[in-house]
Amino acid sequence: MDKTPRTGEIFYLTKDKPYQVITMGIHKETSESMVIYQALFGDYGTFVLPLSKFMDEVRGEVTYEKGNSDTDTKLGTEQIEDAQDVHEQKDDSQDKVNGILLSFLDADSYSKKLEVITSNIKAIDDRLINDMAVSLDCTVDDGPIDQRLHGLIYCLKQLSRFDVKRLR
Secondary structure (H helix, E strand, C coil): CCCCCCCCCEEEEECCEEEEEEEEEECCCCCCEEEEEEECCCCCCEEEEEHHHHHHHCCCCEEECCCCCCCCCCECHHHHHHHHHHHHHHHHCCCCCCHHHHHHHHCCCHHHHHHHHHHCHHHCCHHHHHHHHHHHCCCCCCCCHHHHHHHHHHHHHHHHHCCCCCCC
């Protein structure tokens, strides 16, 4: 990662632990640039690191960048190859039920459903996003897959806020 991180970028400190850059900030007393980022697994904790330390920790580790109308989606060679492999597997198994979808539907809570999405983020396609959105009774607008995925994650986060674990 040679440049300043941007809002929405997803990176991995370990292979299966995705984090998303929330925003950039400035330390009030030292005026040092800071990166605010959030885990996309577990308790979805939010963290702050000085920009220099953040750059050292994630050097070359950003694998997926959320696109918007101003920027294009950037994928590394590995992600393109993974997407091609997934596409080839889909051609072979059009009649089979998607295992990711089954895990998603079997999850007991919205936060567990979110974990299913974040742990399988590379294998999710438009059809899977549509199926997941229908099961949640939420609408995900058409557009690039990364924006649709972001919309689904946003919907799940909102639903998980009201996922109460109290006796009735």
